[in-house]
Amino acid sequence: MAKTRLERYADLIVRVGANVQPGQVVFVTSPLEHAELAREVTRSAYRAGARYVDIVYQDAHAQRAMIEAAPENALTETQSWSLARLEGLLDGGAQIGILGEAEPDLFADLDQTRVGKARPVEQVRRYLAGVNNRELNWTLAAHPTAGQAEAMFGEPDVERLWEAVAYSVRLDEPDPVAAWSVHADRLRLRAARLDALQLDAVHFAGDGTDLTVGLLDGSRWRGGGLSTQSGIYHVPNLPTEEVFTCPDHRRTEGVVRSTRPLALGGTVVRDLELRFARGRVVDVSASSGADAVRAQLEVDDGAAALGEVALVDGASRVGRTGLTFFDTLFDENATCHIAYGTGVVFALAELPEGTPEELRKRGVNVSAVHTDFMVGGADVAVDGIGRDGRIVPLIREDEWQLAT
Amino acid sequence: MAKTRLERYADLIVRVGANVQPGQVVFVTSPLEHAELAREVTRSAYRAGARYVDIVYQDAHAQRAMIEAAPENALTETQSWSLARLEGLLDGGAQIGILGEAEPDLFADLDQTRVGKARPVEQVRRYLAGVNNRELNWTLAAHPTAGQAEAMFGEPDVERLWEAVAYSVRLDEPDPVAAWSVHADRLRLRAARLDALQLDAVHFAGDGTDLTVGLLDGSRWRGGGLSTQSGIYHVPNLPTEEVFTCPDHRRTEGVVRSTRPLALGGTVVRDLELRFARGRVVDVSASSGADAVRAQLEVDDGAAALGEVALVDGASRVGRTGLTFFDTLFDENATCHIAYGTGVVFALAELPEGTPEELRKRGVNVSAVHTDFMVGGADVAVDGIGRDGRIVPLIREDEWQLAT
Numbered sequence: 019m020a021k022t023r024l025e026r027y028a029d030l031i032v033r034v035g036a037n038v039q040p041g042q043v044v045f046v047t048s049p050l051e052h053a054e055l056a057r058e059v060t061r062s063a064y065r066a067g068a069r070y071v072d073i074v075y076q077d078a079h080a081q082r083a084m085i086e087a088a089p090e091n092a093l094t095e096t097q098s099w100s101l102a103r104l105e106g107l108l109d110g111g112a113q114i115g116i117l118g119e120a121e122p123d124l125f126a127d128l129d130q131t132r133v134g135k136a137r138p139v140e141q142v143r144r145y146l147a148g149v150n151n152r153e154l155n156w157t158l159a160a161h162p163t164a165g166q167a168e169a170m171f172g173e174p175d176v177e178r179l180w181e182a183v184a185y186s187v188r189l190d191e192p193d194p195v196a197a198w199s200v201h202a203d204r205l206r207l208r209a210a211r212l213d214a215l216q217l218d219a220v221h222f223a224g225d226g227t228d229l230t231v232g233l234l235d236g237s238r239w240r241g242g243g244l245s246t247q248s249g250i251y252h253v254p255n256l257p258t259e260e261v262f263t264c265p266d267h268r269r270t271e272g273v274v275r276s277t278r279p280l281a282l283g284g285t286v287v288r289d290l291e292l293r294f295a296r297g298r299v300v301d302v303s304a305s306s307g308a309d310a311v312r313a314q315l316e317v318d319d320g321a322a323a324l325g326e327v328a329l330v331d332g333a334s335r336v337g338r339t340g341l342t343f344f345d346t347l348f349d350e351n352a353t354c355h356i357a358y359g360t361g362v363v364f365a366l367a368e369l370p371e372g373t374p375e376e377l378r379k380r381g382v383n384v385s386a387v388h389t390d391f392m393v394g395g396a397d398v399a400v401d402g403i404g405r406d407g408r409i410v411p412l413i414r415e416d417e418w419q420l421a422t
Numbered sequence: 423m424a425k426t427r428l429e430r431y432a433d434l435i436v437r438v439g440a441n442v443q444p445g446q447v448v449f450v451t452s453p454l455e456h457a458e459l460a461r462e463v464t465r466s467a468y469r470a471g472a473r474y475v476d477i478v479y480q481d482a483h484a485q486r487a488m489i490e491a492a493p494e495n496a497l498t499e500t501q502s503w504s505l506a507r508l509e510g511l512l513d514g515g516a517q518i519g520i521l522g523e524a525e526p527d528l529f530a531d532l533d534q535t536r537v538g539k540a541r542p543v544e545q546v547r548r549y550l551a552g553v554n555n556r557e558l559n560w561t562l563a564a565h566p567t568a569g570q571a572e573a574m575f576g577e578p579d580v581e582r583l584w585e586a587v588a589y590s591v592r593l594d595e596p597d598p599v600a601a602w603s604v605h606a607d608r609l610r611l612r613a614a615r616l617d618a619l620q621l622d623a624v625h626f627a628g629d630g631t632d633l634t635v636g637l638l639d640g641s642r643w644r645g646g647g648l649s650t651q652s653g654i655y656h657v658p659n660l661p662t663e664e665v666f667t668c669p670d671h672r673r674t675e676g677v678v679r680s681t682r683p684l685a686l687g688g689t690v691v692r693d694l695e696l697r698f699a700r701g702r703v704v705d706v707s708a709s710s711g712a713d714a715v716r717a718q719l720e721v722d723d724g725a726a727a728l729g730e731v732a733l734v735d736g737a738s739r740v741g742r743t744g745l746t747f748f749d750t751l752f753d754e755n756a757t758c759h760i761a762y763g764t765g766v767v768f769a770l771a772e773l774p775e776g777t778p779e780e781l782r783k784r785g786v787n788v789s790a791v792h793t794d795f796m797v798g799g800a801d802v803a804v805d806g807i808g809r810d811g812r813i814v815p816l817i818r819e820d821e822w823q824l825a826t
Contacts, residue, residue, distance in 0.1 A: 070501070087465075
């Protein structure tokens, strides 16, 4: 019997995304609303030889109740059992995160300072350290919902959204696994071309943006998949269209205007504008959701500085749909983006050692926050600035300017 | 604004059932399908002063995938993080379990030996020990589903089921909390009357049953609520109509025929008949589900002996509905029941100390299993047998024969 679309998607997530190995324990996180996909992923993971599949279903309404009513100092607590599960994951497990907010505006009427603050800081920090140290094979993938379709199309046309998702993740290909192999190779080649340019900074200009992002000596451009320290090649995002690197968090200057709305866990941030001086955000404005961003930026020292810069052009599959998905996983793969918060350390040529303070002194940002937002578009020119001062056009009118 | 029925039910569960104390962490477990009630319980718990509410959503379809495909020795494993969560619960937490199987026959076509085997043995054992030591304030309550209504009425009439549930748990009373206080007092009085009789055994006869259950010296009859060691009074089951005690697991003799179907986690057991000799099940038959029962009885030494005997008459609220709920929480409160597996140690006058082996030598059963099934009905006479050999009629034609 031919596999259903959902089964083929689950297989792609398990075999290409996380690349689950026989005998692994697989840790799935999924909003309640996506149980259908979580179950299909579970079946696929057992077919791939998983020893055990552990699903944590997340409930945004329970989170809302906590933000509304829990004592202030409980908002940032890490539960010992959540940390124990994370240690289980980092002890040889695979992770699959299913994304897609059924009600993107669910927290919009809440105290945005509490919305931004509510996160288990110790757990997030340990998780990000594990990701940076390449301790786990992981992937994130989205599942279409009526709420997302409503936000995108003005009507809950889930089938139309499914078609856009299937196209974006190459499920329309006769052999999606082979198509992903070709695609990942192309992204790796693009990253290698960028490395060869020996850039010192990237400059974004146009549409209200004039931002220079200083790059880190020793950082490389990455794209496609990653390998864990134990050698498991996995694709952390489905879809992925980006090449990205870790910037020097001390050398961001200028102003950046977000080009797409940002769904920030229950609050949609619109028209976000950040001003940077000597690497740090010194001014935040937005037509909605500014307080949620401000609360995030105050979580710790590293939150208000950049940790990632990523380049994507309009020829990407997601870009070609012409859609805003109100889901960062997709929207960040339609166009260039940057992230405030912890640095993508796995982009460095060699994993740096040292305390968070030592890393930050060497330009590698460390934080319990990592929030991507979209800054590219047809009116935003992207240039590379070489160590010799040479200007290299990278993207013009949403088109990649280098070969490949 | 008047509270909805669901809000009033959630308040009953939180304030009467678990009796959540200010500052407690509340551990909720709920099948996915009951998120509506789990969320309402969460809000109610925060209103009662909970520090944090931790929900684990259970997915029967993921469990099915595990039973189908996980390696044999993974079926009984306890995950370290599940044990860590349990330790968190036993360290001053409250527990609320939401019950109600949306698809009671979901595991019916699976290998019943694997169905019966699939349980995290170490975790269940630790949990039952915590319950027996009265380390937590806990409650179980059910949530109506279309699947259950379909099984009960032949059509998915959830509203009709809700009315039966609301009546059974006294939500129809103007002040359900006060009504529960009166009801719990009545059950405590009934238990005290039984204690005064100084029974040595209970005898069930009729409708294919002829069973003598020897009682344990030092065991008491219990009913209504329980107090934790730290003094929190809670009502472990909503509804509860039973008075129960811990039998001597070595002294069960005869044959017992179950009077109602038993929903055993995905398999409905019908027409169960067990034969006991010197306390142990020596023969199992059923028109469906016998293998699932057999697999449970093989989990450990204590599984095949009794751990509870409970008396309920037809005048109970659940009994008066005249319905079979296909949910043990309700069906066991419509009629007399017994349980194979671990003993209800909290029924003893003094908590016994010792290893499981020592406890079993003293007649207190210990197991990772505890499965109640219904043995009472209009045609089953229940007698007490005094230590002096005197016969005391307890229930005739579903009517309680003692005062109160």
